[in-house]
Amino acid sequence: MDGPLAGRVALITAAAAGIGAATARRLATGGAALALVDCDSAALDAIAAALMRQGAAVLALPGDATDGATVDALVARAVERFGRLDILVNGVGGWSCQRTVQQTTEAEWNQGLALNVTSAFLCARAAIPHLIASDAGRIVNISSQVARAQQHLTTPDYVAGKAALLALTRYLAKELGPHGVTVNAVAPGPTWSPRTRQAWSPELVAQIERETALGRIAEPDDIAAVIGFLCTPDARHITGATIDVNGGYTLV
Template sequence: MSIDLTGRTAIVTGGGAGIGAAIALTLAEAGADVAVHYANSADGAREVCARIEDMGRRALIFQADLTDPEQADALVDRVVEHFGGLDILVNNAGHLVGRAPLAETTDERWKAIMDVNVSSAFHTTRRALPHLTASSTGRVVTMSSLASENGGGAGSVGYAAAKAAVVGFTRGLAKEIAPTSTTVNAVAPGFIGDTAFHNTFTPGDAQKGIIAGIPLGRAGTPQDVADVTLFLASDLASYVTGQVIDINGGLNFR
């Protein structure tokens, strides 16, 4: 059975690189028009939009700091104005920010971690909800992490806490808006290779050690995450809500 998202509009936050780019392209391949948000990856976002347009879909690029509610509101408003509605929101934007023991984590860093991973999703979703619930196929997909389950690697207490908060946000919102038929689910990637995240924060030897412990014998890819997100955004998942789908090759079981 093929997945057809023709006629639907999606926002993918953090869509200019890595997992977000793969999600944006995968939704477009299934027929969706896609708004690609970015914070800093302007070149990548432009390339993703060009590829979406080459598929014959409509694309919109938008830069915003989603930790700022006014900028998040402007993003959603612009997308709805441009496309005439909104059906799918993928809250992919997030960041580790930096590794540090909790005792050395400043108030500023803690707030930055929570803002970029949790507040950004809150701001964007809040503005998008009236449009998503007005759609007969409204979908919200949030980005958690294996860190929400196992506490993450060294120096990532704040990140693990933020991604656990994303899970609570997902489940609470799923209950709240279930009567509208709009679904809310999360994906929780484990080790996804060839991304700026791990290339920046995980040394090469540590990456090899992690991969050696993965039962399926390989690192995950951005496409692995995109494929699960596509399922959650589709009609096939119309009876799935409030769930967290682990994508970790068997490295951890919930």
């Protein structure tokens, strides 16, 4: 496919749904070849097949992005298939049921941090040699508005993990800048995805819409458009940044 990312190879985690799947569509439209990671192999195969029908080069890599050995093996398979890796988008993250600090077990805390920050560390660590070898290496981390301002309660491990991800973004930007690799984060506000469509009550949706300056909940492609931009040559001098994409949900 032609486009600003022609000849580039991108690895995206959490690629089978929501923002990750929209990012896969964006980067494919830009011309990148894709290595798509998700633990839901059926949904991953469906996304990969749809993108291939549109002419994209896609490798589906089912697996758990919180496991270091698995991540190392998936990155190696991507490089074996495509011969290079230029772009890493860390999309794995999330939370399920709202919990207070007192309701949170040590195991839930550790799982939340594994999902929301350790997975990005593991993927970056495995990808760095290949990103340095690229002449335009890119990492984009998907954080959240919860790392920028405290509004509705979610879980303590989710907010701590997403905030840690922003610090890791700046650390990686400093470390990899001399190698020409840019590292940025996006901080989405409330965004429609299979998970949020199930979880949010009509009352909560109406409240979020009232609290959002632009008056609507984001579509996944609203976020993917910004991630896609950060991967293009036009974003070459942006690094260590966090881009809020929340329709004015937090105006701080």
